[in-house]
Amino acid sequence: MNSEIELMVFTDLDGSLIDHNTYEWAPARQALTSLDNISAGVVLSSSKTAAEIGRLRAELGLEKWPAIVENGAGILPPFVADVATQSAYQDLLVTLAQVPPGLRRHFRGFADITTTELADITGLSPAAAARAQNRCFSEPGQWLGTDAQQAEFVTLLTSWGIQVQQGGRFLTLSFGGNKADQMRSIIKAYHPKHTIALGDAPNDVQMLEAAEFGVVVANPHRLPLPPLKGEPEGHVLRTQAAGPEGWNAAVLYLLNRLELQ
Numbered sequence: 001m002n003s004e005i006e007l008m009v010f011t012d013l014d015g016s017l018i019d020h021n022t023y024e025w026a027p028a029r030q031a032l033t034s035l036d037n038i039s040a041g042v043v044l045s046s047s048k049t050a051a052e053i054g055r056l057r058a059e060l061g062l063e064k065w066p067a068i069v070e071n072g073a074g075i076l077p078p079f080v081a082d083v084a085t086q087s088a089y090q091d092l093l094v095t096l097a098q099v100p101p102g103l104r105r106h107f108r109g110f111a112d113i114t115t116t117e118l119a120d121i122t123g124l125s126p127a128a129a130a131r132a133q134n135r136c137f138s139e140p141g142q143w144l145g146t147d148a149q150q151a152e153f154v155t156l157l158t159s160w161g162i163q164v165q166q167g168g169r170f171l172t173l174s175f176g177g178n179k180a181d182q183m184r185s186i187i188k189a190y191h192p193k194h195t196i197a198l199g200d201a202p203n204d205v206q207m208l209e210a211a212e213f214g215v216v217v218a219n220p221h222r223l224p225l226p227p228l229k230g231e232p233e234g235h236v237l238r239t240q241a242a243g244p245e246g247w248n249a250a251v252l253y254l255l256n257r258l259e260l261q
């Protein structure tokens with residue numbers, strides 16, 4: 001496709017490029033400008049929906065790059081505002097309805113709650129919460145039961161062919177595909193010389209380990225990720241600052257280290 005891409009950056013949103021609480025990305029502006037100056041690809045990779053990511057991608061001026069949506073369950077192509085199919089999502093809800101009620105009641109999915117409730121849980125505006133509920137590929141939700149019940153729930157769904165991933169604040173169910181799978185297919189299409197991936201949660205780990213440089217963005221709201229593959233060799237770095245501030249520092253550091261500035 002485009003053979004002269006020096007660098008592609010794959011980044012998680014919540015708790016990484018955007019602040020866990022305020023959803024601000026302004027502290028990362030300097031690094032984003034530096035990436036733009038060298039025409040680096042920036043691929044947003046999040047549990048968010050195409051409807052949510054499409055807006056943010058436009059706000060960031062990154063429409064010419066694909067985005068990884070719903071935790072890797074789908075792709076939002078460049079210059080497209082949203083994707084149309086909901087059939088995978090409907091199939092997922094039908095399968096979820098087969099879970100025994102004693103277990104099912106501990107999972108509070110986005111389809112189980114009103115837009116107002118979702119806005120309360122996430123701090124999103126009602127309009128933004130509605131976009132988060134406009135799903136095509138996957139179902140996130142809160143786990144309200146014990147860890148043992150969660151393990152039982154995950155085992156059952158896995159046996160039915162559903163993949164369960166732990167994100168920054170939700171468990172996400174899908175029929176497969178993760179951020180790293182989608183990252184690999186995008187790298188295959190664009191073949192950049194260098195790759196950087198940034199994230200803060202267990203659902204980012206494979207992506208961080210698959211990139212040339214992985215960056216664990218500090219998130220004081222959760223337990224730190226365990227040591228990752230490649231970390232002793234310096235292929236995985238950790239930021240001091242949390243969220244977009246840490247993101248900014250790590251990208252500027254790596255641009256310098258790769259002599260791309």
Ligand SMILES: [Mg+2]
Pocket residue numbers: 012013014015016168199200201
């Ligand atoms: Mg995150």
